[in-house]
Amino acid sequence: MAGVGLALRDGGDGGAPLFAAFAGxxxxxxxxxxxxxxxxxxxxxxxxxxxxxxxxxxxxxxxxLIGVAAFGTLFLNRLESLGASGAYTSAEALLAGMDALALTAVAGAVSGLVRRRR
Structure with missing residues (x-):
């Protein structure tokens, strides 16, 4: 997910890195x-x-349902705050959302490993 956000952060079409990130x-x-x-x-x-x-x-x-609501709220909140300054595009809000998804995935993987070792 972080790769998707990075591929789209400049506001372009993402190209080959976007497809690689989606495949991953x-x-x-x-x-x-x-x-x-x-x-x-x-x-x-x-x-x-x-x-x-x-x-x-x-x-x-x-x-x-909770994931869509939470990460959608993060995206829209970030989009609103970035839009107020006029310096950023929606790509920055997407990057923030994708970073949050990536961190959530890492937290889930770590919690699975901790549970397995007990």
Whole structure:
């Protein structure tokens, strides 16, 4: 995500670095979501599988909703504050949002490693 923000920070079309950043982000999402959504229900007793499946789907959707709201608010807030000064474009607000997404991904990866070691 940080790569997407960096590729678009100058207000251009991003070119090849943008496509590389999107490919990296897609690969990261594929490597994160698939194992998580596969492994989480595997630890549940068979009689609780239906409830766990519903809970997993609900939490996943809720996480997406909260993420869009939080990072969208960050982007719009940054865009508004940068627009007031007249010195920056929306690319700077996008960079701030992508940096926040990257930091969130790092925090999630670190928390997963800490939990696994216990």
């Amino acid at each position: 982000a897609g690969a990261g999402l594929a490597l994160a979501f698939s194992p998580t959504l596969t492994r989480a229900p595997a630890t549940v007793r068979p009689e609780d599988a239906a409830d766990a499946s519903g809970l997993l789907a609900t939490v996943t959707q809720l996480g997406r």
